[in-house]
Amino acid sequence: xxxxxxxxxxxxxxxxxxxxxxxxxxxxxxxxxxxxxxxxxxxxxxxxxxxxxxxxxxxxxxxxxxxxxxxxxxxxxxxxxxxxxxxxxxxxxxxxxxxxxxxxxxxxxxxxxxxxxxxxxxxxxxxxxxxxxxxxxxxxxxxxxxxxxxxxxxxxxxxxxxxxxxxxxxxxxxxxxxxxxxxxxxxxxxxxxxxxxxxxxxxxxxxxxxxxxxxxxxxxxxxxxxxxxxxxxxxxxxxxxxxxxxxxxxxxxxx
Amino acid sequence: xxxxxxxxxxxxxxxxxxxxxxxxxxxxxxxxxxxxxxxxxxxxxxxxxxxxxxxxxxxxxxxxxxxxxxxxxxxxxxxxxxxxxxxxxxxxxxxxxxxxxxxxxxxxxxxxxxxxxxxxxxxxxxxxxxxxxxxxxxxxxxxxxxxxxxxxxxxxxxxxxxxxxxxxxxxxxxxxxxxxxxxxxxxxxxxxxxxxxxxxxxxxxxxxxxxxxxxxxxxxxxxxxxxxxxxxxxxxxxxxxxxxxxxxxxxxxxxxxxxxxxxxxxxxxxxxxxxxxxxxxxxxxxxxxxxxxxxxxxxxxxxxxxxxxxxxxxxxxxxxxxxxxxxxxxxxxxxxxxxxxxxxxxxxxxxxxxxxxxxxxxxxxxxxxxxxxxxxxxxxxxxxxxxxxxxxxxxxxxxxxxxxxxxxx
Numbered sequence: 001x002x003x004x005x006x007x008x009x010x011x012x013x014x015x016x017x018x019x020x021x022x023x024x025x026x027x028x029x030x031x032x033x034x035x036x037x038x039x040x041x042x043x044x045x046x047x048x049x050x051x052x053x054x055x056x057x058x059x060x061x062x063x064x065x066x067x068x069x070x071x072x073x074x075x076x077x078x079x080x081x082x083x084x085x086x087x088x089x090x091x092x093x094x095x096x097x098x099x100x101x102x103x104x105x106x107x108x109x110x111x112x113x114x115x116x117x118x119x120x121x122x123x124x125x126x127x128x129x130x131x132x133x134x135x136x137x138x139x140x141x142x143x144x145x146x147x148x149x150x151x152x153x154x155x156x157x158x159x160x161x162x163x164x165x166x167x168x169x170x171x172x173x174x175x176x177x178x179x180x181x182x183x184x185x186x187x188x189x190x191x192x193x194x195x196x197x198x199x200x201x202x203x204x205x206x207x208x209x210x211x212x213x214x215x216x217x218x219x220x221x222x223x224x225x226x227x228x229x230x231x232x233x234x235x236x237x238x239x240x241x242x243x244x245x246x247x248x249x250x251x252x253x254x255x
Numbered sequence: 256x257x258x259x260x261x262x263x264x265x266x267x268x269x270x271x272x273x274x275x276x277x278x279x280x281x282x283x284x285x286x287x288x289x290x291x292x293x294x295x296x297x298x299x300x301x302x303x304x305x306x307x308x309x310x311x312x313x314x315x316x317x318x319x320x321x322x323x324x325x326x327x328x329x330x331x332x333x334x335x336x337x338x339x340x341x342x343x344x345x346x347x348x349x350x351x352x353x354x355x356x357x358x359x360x361x362x363x364x365x366x367x368x369x370x371x372x373x374x375x376x377x378x379x380x381x382x383x384x385x386x387x388x389x390x391x392x393x394x395x396x397x398x399x400x401x402x403x404x405x406x407x408x409x410x411x412x413x414x415x416x417x418x419x420x421x422x423x424x425x426x427x428x429x430x431x432x433x434x435x436x437x438x439x440x441x442x443x444x445x446x447x448x449x450x451x452x453x454x455x456x457x458x459x460x461x462x463x464x465x466x467x468x469x470x471x472x473x474x475x476x477x478x479x480x481x482x483x484x485x486x487x488x489x490x491x492x493x494x495x496x497x498x499x500x501x502x503x504x505x506x507x508x509x510x511x512x513x514x515x516x517x518x519x520x521x522x523x524x525x526x527x528x529x530x531x532x533x534x535x536x537x538x539x540x541x542x543x544x545x546x547x548x549x550x551x552x553x554x555x556x557x558x559x560x561x562x563x564x565x566x567x568x569x570x571x572x573x574x575x576x577x578x579x580x581x582x583x584x585x586x587x588x589x590x591x592x593x594x595x596x597x598x599x600x601x602x603x604x605x606x607x608x609x610x611x612x613x614x615x616x617x618x619x620x621x622x623x624x625x626x627x628x629x630x631x632x633x634x635x636x637x638x639x640x641x642x643x644x645x646x647x648x649x650x651x652x653x654x655x656x657x658x659x660x661x662x663x664x
Binding site: 053056057058059060078081082084086087088090091092093094096097101105106108109110111153154 | 259262263266269270274477480481482483485486487488489490491492658661662
């Protein structure tokens with residue numbers, strides 16, 4: 001169970017003796033239960049990546065809390081890290097290694113035994129249909145194969161909570177479908193999944209609940225049906241554009 | 256913690272030493288390049304010397320007024336040089352000078368008018384010899400001419416002494432070390448060690464730094480650039496383990512690369528060490544006792560740790576490897592200047608040098624090569640490198656905790 005409570009992140013930049021303050025995430029709260037996929041939607045610069053980095057312990061919130069089960073990111077980073085799998089779309093794995101070696105490496109970093117790593121590799125390689133290229137150097141793989149490798153690496157330690165920043169970004173239709181199918185199946189196994197995306201049709205198909213983040217503020221929160229009803233719309237993309245077009249004001253609509 | 260560092264270290268070493276291109280760049284290239292480079296340089300130098308000495312230069316002579324019958328000994332002396340002599344008139348002096356400037360002729364001698372009177376009266380007269388120091392042939396002809404003139408000068412002086420029924424020995428008050436004995440009381444092997452100590456510590460620090468740069472900049476800045484650092488950081492491995500693992504891998508690569516470069520340098524020394532007055536074979540035969548090897552390792556390993564830590568802190572601070580390359584260059588220049596400074600020190604280095612990290616280690620390496628290092632200075636160099644490396648590792652760790660530096664927000 002993931003619970004984000006009043007999360008706020010302020011960046012301070014000092015330029016020529018003037019401190020510039022940017023509030024990247026403003027009082028964001030949401031929950032994601034086991035078996036659920038939560039989609040954090042928003043344009044570039046909306047605060048999606050910052051929110052996911054706070055959840056992943058990579059950066060510290062200015063205020064607010066993030067809980068995974070009963071563990072808080074502020075004082076129990078180690079417990080949080082053992083429970084999460086994190087992936088960013090801009091990750092480019094070192095092309096010199098093979099997917100098989102990278103799985104061994106990240107498994108070891110997660111303090112897994114060789115036997116557990118082997119079992120987990122077999123499961124993930126089969127599920128993600130990777131067996132044909134696990135011994136090839138990552139440099140020689142297609143974008144889709146690389147993304148599958150990155151996903152497998154982030155799931156090597158069988159995390160309870162999965163945080164994926166733009167998991168289908170830059171993928172072709174077939175690979176994108178295989179990734180979304182895998183995530184759906186994975187959620188059904190009781191995993192908690194949070195993804196960020198700006199591709200609406202991926203979000204609609206994959207996510208059970210959504211949060212629309214604009215300029216750090218959570219403008220919408222709820223299921224697809226709830227959001228569409230509340231905005232009297234039949235298209236999530238229209239709702240999304242309604243928030244990001246200039247001059248649009250909106251209150252946070254909770255269900 | 257150390258088991259995590261070993262996991263990181265193994266991966267980094269695998270990255271470095273199973274990549275053919277990296278191995279070629281780090282190990283094979285310096286091993287082969289330096290001997291090939293120095294042998295080509297030596298061959299080209301020999302070929303150039305042979306060309307210069309075999310060249311037949313043109314020497315123009317203005318005999319001066321009233322000297323026609325007294326030029327014999329000079330002309331005879333010049334004939335021993337590989338040269339064509341041209342007797343010119345005073346009106347041609349300026350055009351010959353221009354020809355020497357334009358590298359068309361090599362030398363011009365202008366004899367003073369009536370020099371025979373000075374010769375007969377045993378008074379000194381001056382001969383003007385014009386040459387072009389930027390022209391190899393002219394410079395060589397000038398050197399040969401000076402030798403011949405010195406010899407002629409000596410012959411004339413000896414004739415004058417004999418004419419006065421005096422012994423030639425009047426010209427020599429005393430000699431030094433004419434009796435064949437062992438006059439140099441330096442420790443055995445330390446003479447070659449002195450030659451090695453001038454160059455090798457400088458090359459060692461340069462090779463350590465360059466090889467650290469080859470692998471070290473990518474190790475954190477590259478991971479940042481590829482986005483993989485974030486994935487490592489959300490694993491259950493401590494930041495200290497990451498820094499230590501990466502630092503040791505950079506250090507090992509630097510030592511292996513530097514060793515390869517130094518071996519290449521020693522092989523290449525056969526071709527270029529002649530300039531230090533010792534044959535290349537003698538340099539190659541230089542050996543160190545197990546005690547000196549131990550002393551060498553005690554100084555070198557902490558120095559490599561310090562260098563690796565310097566590269567790692569820059570790699571951690573930089574956004575990407577490109578930025579890291581730009582940032583490391585000023586540091587590289589400072590290290591290079593430190594290395595050069597140690598080449599110029601005498602037997603007793605200034606106090607500030609002994610208390611400056613890197614420089615003090617290089618000075619101790621020099622002493623080890625000359626077999627005169629004291630344990631006191633070895634321990635000082637060891638502690639200095641370790642303390643400064645620890646400070647840099649601490650600062651790198653602080654950077655690993657900084658969101659601003661890791662994610663450049």
